[in-house]
Amino acid sequence: MYELYMAATLVEKIFSRRCGHPVRAGDVIMAPVDCAMIHDITGPLAVQKFREMGGKRVFDPEKIVLLFDHQIPADSLPAAENHVFMRRFAVEQDIHNLDIKEGICHQVVMERGRAAPGEIVVGADSHTCMYGAAGAFSTGIGSTDMGFVLKFGALYFRVPTTIRLEIDGTFGPRVGPKDLILAIAGKIGADGANYQALEFTGGTIETMEMAGRMTCCNMAVEMGAKVGIVPPDGITWEYLRARRPVNPFSLSSDRDAAFTSVHRFDAERLSPKVAVPHNVDQVVDVEKVEGTPIDQVFIGSCTNGRFEDLREAAEVLGNRSFHDSVRVLVIPASRLEYLKALRAGLIEQFVAAGALVEAPCCGPCMGGAFGLLAPGEVSLSTSNRNFRGRQGSAESQVYLCSPATAAASAIRGEITDPREV
């Protein structure tokens, strides 16, 4: 491993290791890409740009994850045509196409072990910042940048500075990772981490399962961050060992590395949080919005569609039913998460309570497939964005919360503190 003689951040170490010489925050570097993810929405434009750049063969078909998750099964003729376009590209380039079968891109990259400590991963989707939960530097890029990656297997990066988050303490009852990341977004602000890395450390993170770490890293982009990253530890390596050959090594920021700022959070003192319309950093304690009537509840997405999230919602639900006035959509993040929930009896529990359980995909968070909101309607959602019009009409409203708060509110038909049901 390359030796660094000055204190360095985790992200600086990743770029330095990968390049074989010391790289510091602020440096601009053409770095090799270990994995590139494309999907049905941003993929067609990336392929078009790849060809306009004179691309004939992709840099390495083995390093490309290709799947469809935003508009599946094809919900319109243009979507169907985009799928066919991408299928032909996959055949032409010998890329293994996961098609519509596996689930949301970010969950699939993680569960297939396609991002690992020290690697540099890009995806043509902003929530690619999530794979920092596996100790990778991973970031979302646009389609033209992806066209460049498909051709050259590399991309220009400005190595980001790092904001360090130190989180300690045990969560109270029915408070968890989503409440934490909403609290962090509320404090850092929608552009408070712009161009930077957000590093999650402290006792709360060290004992957190991978699912919770993914929830936290997923929402780093909501503060403008390039990546949300957790220093790899035993939990990371154990997760990866089940998915690919691993050779664990240590990788973390030096104590005296130059962080832009350090923020401390006490998990014990957190109460359930809700982001109110129309910005992710408009975060309040659930008590402030209790009683707000809701029309639709969405439990799913790359942020909160894993088995652990569905289990959290099911525990709140028990053997009760969802309120008559609320439409409840439950969408597991992937086929494998769906199977886990199915085998644990959670799917039956949701269906019996009155939910619609849909096949793994982005669902209403895509804002164009299904589950759209009419003018005046209100959604409570475990996803990551509550921008105006995100889930349909610009005259609708989206509130964001944890799976526990979503389940409790779906039972009552209004925003509800999950500790009260």
Add this chain to the structure above:
Amino acid sequence: MRTWKFGDNIDTDAIIPGRYLVIYDPQTLASHAFEGTRNEFASEVRKGDIIVAGRNFGCGSSREHAPLALSGAGVRFIVARSFARIFYRNAINVGLLPVVCNDADRIPDGSPLSVNPKEGYIESGGIRYPIEPVPAFLQEIVDAGGLVEYARSLPEVKTCTGSQ
């Protein structure tokens, strides 16, 4: 030519709603730009108009449909106090110039504005406001007219090179 003034945190869902992401043609995308949030934009925007905004313009989704919709509408410059990272890169890649100006808030809606990136200022109502230069590595892409044109001229890339 006029300016279109926007506030802080204009997200890419506002620039082009998710239901239009099956479209890739800039002109068609332009006909839906800011649909639902500023409905008059698509019908009244003219070639050469300039968008002026506050902080964090283009936050959210990485959809390149957003800068494409604006370039399809004839916009060449977006002046803002700051840009979200992915949008900034996407804009440059498709030949749209994001201009960082700390005084963007002082430029009134509808006013004429001249943008002089080479000289490093914008001018409105007889007042010149300084703008930040584009980072050197991106200036090469700007000069080429976008990343496609830049990439076409590259036979290959040498990794792990760059500037410090």
